[in-house]
Amino acid sequence: MTEDLTKKAAEMLLKGATLLSEPCPYCKGVRVMKEGYALCIGCGRQPEKKEIPKQNQLEETSPTIEKTLEKKMKMLTKELELEEDHEKQQNILKTINSLLETMEKIKKKQ
Numbered sequence: 001m002t003e004d005l006t007k008k009a010a011e012m013l014l015k016g017a018t019l020l021s022e023p024c025p026y027c028k029g030v031r032v033m034k035e036g037y038a039l040c041i042g043c044g045r046q047p048e049k050k051e052i053p054k055q056n057q058l059e060e061t062s063p064t065i066e067k068t069l070e071k072k073m074k075m076l077t078k079e080l081e082l083e084e085d086h087e088k089q090q091n092i093l094k095t096i097n098s099l100l101e102t103m104e105k106i107k108k109k110q
């Protein structure tokens with residue numbers, strides 16, 4: 001995972017992108033998706049544009065660790081948007097980075 005990809009992912013999230021529940025077909029990494037454009041944070045590949053059915057929304061009965069991480073991610077992204085101090089921005093980016101790593105570990109266990 002590179003710093004650039006993390007930043008790009010954070011930018012996409014700021015613009016309303018969502019985290020894909022379907023892992024990257026190449027490296028099983030976490031992907032962010034906006035308007036049919038998916039970017040893998042692990043390897044940076046952008047698979048062909050396609051609509052992902054929102055099947056996950058049917059099973060939102062209890063909060064899962066992934067949902068919680070996703071919420072945290074949104075909060076951090078917002079924080080990053082509002083933060084003007086460069087050092088603090090770096091800290092937030094680091095936290096986002098470790099969140100993403102945690103997400104990837106969870107996905108690999110499945």
Ligand SMILES: [Zn+2]
Nearest residue numbers: 024027040043
């Ligand atoms: Zn990938």
